[in-house]
């Protein structure tokens with residue numbers, strides 16, 4: 001295998017005019033140097049893993065951890081490093097390792113089981129139908145991001161948490177501020193503090209009036225001494241953070257991808273039962289959380305024929321894995337007939353996304369209902385005028401003007 005000679009810096013740019021495709025360099029790395037060194041923003045370096053098989057092996061290896069407090073952890077910006085450092089040593093499930101991580105997953109998991117998520121489906125269908133009714137009754141064109149993509153995950157996660165309906169509007173607004181996108185470290189921390197203040201209120205409310213939601217369950221663990229109060233608040237904040245922008249971007253950018261591939265949208269319009277296949281294929285094709293899986297090696301290990309030393313940072317390029325020609329016959333083609341289930345859009349291994357069943361259910365409901373009820377849906381602006389998120393954010397559109 002011939003190593004590439006060009007030095008690699010990470011993150012890399014997507015090709016002009018192709019904001020839904022991963023950087024073209026990923027294909028070159030898969031072919032020539034699937035485990036390669038890259039320089040990060042602060043001059044440190046990390047390993048990039050670009051093939052699906054190598055990423056699966058790595059994310060299943062217990063010698064590889066997520067420990068964000070380790071000096072070798074590959075931070076992608078000063079902002080994310082600052083926000084994590086400000087958490088006073090408290091960690092989200094996404095930044096914990098076993099056994100702490102196993103215990104935390106056990107606390108969260110029952111609220112994301114298939115049976116529990118299935119029970120939320122009728123209410124989600126009603127919610128989505130109501131939002132589409134409002135679209136149909138309102139002016140055109142309309143921006144689908146505030147009209148549909150944001151309210152769905154924000155409302156659904158509110159149900160999971162046990163948010164009383166009268167708190168929904170302020171919760172929605174605080175959640176949206178968390179993802180304002182134009183943040184300095186100071187404004188990002190202020191938005192986080194504001195969001196946490198709302199959660200403190202919710203925790204106090206559910207301490208007085210428990211229900212069967214996740215916040216009440218976690219309060220029970222604090223009473224048993226299994227979870228500290230600061231950790232309780234952090235877990236909920238980061239759970240919402242992990243699930244909100246990802247799902248918003250998948251809804252809006254998934255709709256855009258379908259509008260750009262009318263023959264695929266037509267399959268969905270003709271058979272809304274194809275929503276499950278469409279969801280899996282769009283998750284694969286878009287891989288909106290492409291920056292999520294970052295790790296540190298705790299021992300020397302070999303992956304793809306390359307030795308990674310203890311203490312070195314690793315970045316798993318899941319959007320590259322999801323376009324790996326060794327796994328998919330036509331990786332760069334959006335095709336809902338492609339059996340896309342073997343994708344890594346939710347990660348892999350012990351850190352597999354906690355909320356994947358919930359996200360899948362929301363996406364299936366939205367794509368199915370939207371293309372069934374609005375078969376004439378189309379972009380209201382040229383594709384080039386649709387704004388996409390910045391390079392380090394969850395990947396996807398920031399607004400989506402549509403008409404029908």
Ligand code: HEM
Nearest residue numbers: 093094242243246247289292293346347351353354355359
């Ligand atoms: C389409 C939407 C979503 C996508 C694409 C997505 C993607 C991901 C990915 C790639 C990871 C793995 C990170 C890693 O390996 O380091 C992850 C972890 C996680 N996600 Fe999601 N996610 C989505 C929705 C959600 C939802 C709805 C929730 C909860 C309400 C959620 C909560 C979490 C949590 C808590 C983790 C950390 C898991 C752990 O480390 O044990 N996500 N997600």
